[in-house]
Amino acid sequence: MTTGEIKALDAANVMQTYARFDAAIDHGCGSTLYSPEGKEFIDFTSGIGVNSLGYGNAGWADAVYAQARKLQHISNLYYSEPYAKLAAKLVERTGMADVFFANSGAESNEGAIKLARKYSFDKYGKGRSDIVTLRQSFHGRTVTTLAATGQDVFHNYFFPFTEGFSFAVANDFESVKNACTAGTCAVMFELIQGEGGVLPLDREFVRQVAEFCAEKDMLLIVDEVQTGVGRTGTLFAFQQYGIKPDVVTFAKGIAGGLPFGGFMASEKCRSVLNAGTHATTFGGNPVCAAAAYEVLSQIDDKLLEGVAEKGRYIKGEVMSWGLPCVAGVRGLGLMLGIALKGIVPKDTAQKCVERGLLILTAGSDALRLLPPLVITYEEIDKGLTILKSVLSQA
Numbered sequence: 221m222t223t224g225e226i227k228a229l230d231a232a233n234v235m236q237t238y239a240r241f242d243a244a245i246d247h248g249c250g251s252t253l254y255s256p257e258g259k260e261f262i263d264f265t266s267g268i269g270v271n272s273l274g275y276g277n278a279g280w281a282d283a284v285y286a287q288a289r290k291l292q293h294i295s296n297l298y299y300s301e302p303y304a305k306l307a308a309k310l311v312e313r314t315g316m317a318d319v320f321f322a323n324s325g326a327e328s329n330e331g332a333i334k335l336a337r338k339y340s341f342d343k344y345g346k347g348r349s350d351i352v353t354l355r356q357s358f359h360g361r362t363v364t365t366l367a368a369t370g371q372d373v374f375h376n377y378f379f380p381f382t383e384g385f386s387f388a389v390a391n392d393f394e395s396v397k398n399a400c401t402a403g404t405c406a407v408m409f410e411l412i413q414g415e416g417g418v419l420p421l422d423r424e425f426v427r428q429v430a431e432f433c434a435e436k437d438m439l440l441i442v443d444e445v446q447t448g449v450g451r452t453g454t455l456f457a458f459q460q461y462g463i464k465p466d467v468v469t470f471a472k473g474i475a476g477g478l479p480f481g482g483f484m485a486s487e488k489c490r491s492v493l494n495a496g497t498h499a500t501t502f503g504g505n506p507v508c509a510a511a512a513y514e515v516l517s518q519i520d521d522k523l524l525e526g527v528a529e530k531g532r533y534i535k536g537e538v539m540s541w542g543l544p545c546v547a548g549v550r551g552l553g554l555m556l557g558i559a560l561k562g563i564v565p566k567d568t569a570q571k572c573v574e575r576g577l578l579i580l581t582a583g584s585d586a587l588r589l590l591p592p593l594v595i596t597y598e599e600i601d602k603g604l605t606i607l608k609s610v611l612s613q614a
C-alpha cells in the first residue's frame with residue numbers, strides 16, 4: 221500500500237486519537253527507517269523510546285522467532301523459562317528483590333501504586349493510601365495513572381478520577397514535605413520527566429526525598445518507564461542518582477519493540493503482593509520475555525558507555541551551532557531535550573519529518589531525542605545535519 225492509501229484507511233476506520241505526523245513507515249535497518257515509497261528517515265525516536273536495539277537487529281529477531289516457534293504464551297498458571305530467566309537477570313543487575321511483569325507503562329505504574337497501598341494497609345491499616353507525585357510528571361493514560369499525572373490538562377472529561385493523589389514541585393524538597401501527610405504511603409517520580417519536557421531532577425533533591433521517605437516509611441516509587449533500560453547511560457537511571465528505591469517501574473525499551481513492562485520491588489516489599497492480589501493474562505509473555513532477555517544481554521557496559529558518549533556528542537554539536545532559537549540541551553545519555561526559544565516544537569518536528577528526520581517533542585518548549593541506543597555516529601551526523609538546517613531557517 222502507498223502512504224496515501226494507508227492514510228485513507230486510517231481516516232475512515234481508526235479512532236482519530238493521535239495527531240500523527242504526515243509520514244508512514246514501512247521498514248527499517250539500524251536506526252534508519254523507510255516509507256512505503258522508499259523515502260529515508262533517520263530515527264531520533266525509537267518509536268517513543270521503545271526500539272532500544274534499532275531495526276533488523278539479528279540477535280533480537282532470532283530470539284523472538286525462536287521463542288515464537290517454541291511457545292508463544294502459556295498463562296501465569298504455569299511456570300516457563302523465559303520470564304524466570306529475565307527476572308533473575310533484572311534482580312542481578314539492579315539489586316532489587318523481585319519483579320512483576322506487565323504489558324505497558326501505565327499498567328506497570330498501576331501495579332506499583334497497588335503495591336504501595338497494600339504495603340501500607342498491611343502495616344498501618346486503612347486510611348494511609350495517598351501518593352505524592354510531581355508537577356509536570358507523566359505516569360500513564362489509565363484513569364488512575366492520569367490522576368497520578370501532575371498536569372491539569374490530563375484531568376478532564378473522564379471524571380471521577382481515582383482519589384488519593386497530590387502534587388509537589390520538582391526540585392523543591394519543602395514542597396514534597398508539605399504535600400506529605402500522615403495519610404501518605406508513597407512518593408512517586410520520574411528521575412528525568414520525559415513527556416513533561418525532559419526535565420532532570422537534581423541529585424540533592426532526590427537524595428533528600430529518598431531519606432525522608434525512608435524516615436516516614438513511605439515507599440519511594442521511581443517511574444523508569446522512559447528512563448530505564450540503558451536510556452540514560454546506566455541500565456536504570458536510579459543507579460546514577462545514588463539511591464535505592466523501594467519500587468522501580470519499567471516498560472518502553474525493555475523488550476526492544478514488543479509490548480512489555482513491569483515493576484521491581486525491594487526486599488522490604490517482598491510478599492506484599494501475594495497470591496490473588498495482582499495478575500494479568502499477558503504478563504511475563506514468553507516471546508516478550510525472550511526479547512527482553514536479549515535486549516538486556518546486548519546492553520552491556522560497553523554499550524552503556526557508548527550511550528553516555530553519544531549523548532555528550534549530540535549536546536556538544538547542538539550547542540556548537542550557536543543558534544539563537546536553541547536555549548539549551550537537557551537530559552542524560554540518549555534522552556535529550558533541546559529547549560527552543562521563539563519557535564513551536566511541533567512545527568519544527570514536522571519540518572524535520574519532511575526532510576527525513578523523525579524527532580519528538582516534550583512539554584511546551586522542547587524537541588525530544590530518544591534514538592535507538594545502537595545508533596551510529598554516521599546516522600547521528602545525518603540526523604543532526606537535517607536538524608541544523610531546519611533550525612537555521614527558523
Ligand SMILES: *Cc1c(COP(=O)(O)O)cnc(C)c1O
Pocket residue numbers: 324325326327329358359360361410414415443444445446447471472
Ligand atoms: C510512556 C510513559 C508511561 C506510560 O506508558 P504506556 O506504555 O504508554 O502506558 C508512563 N510513565 C512514563 C514516565 C512514560 O514515559
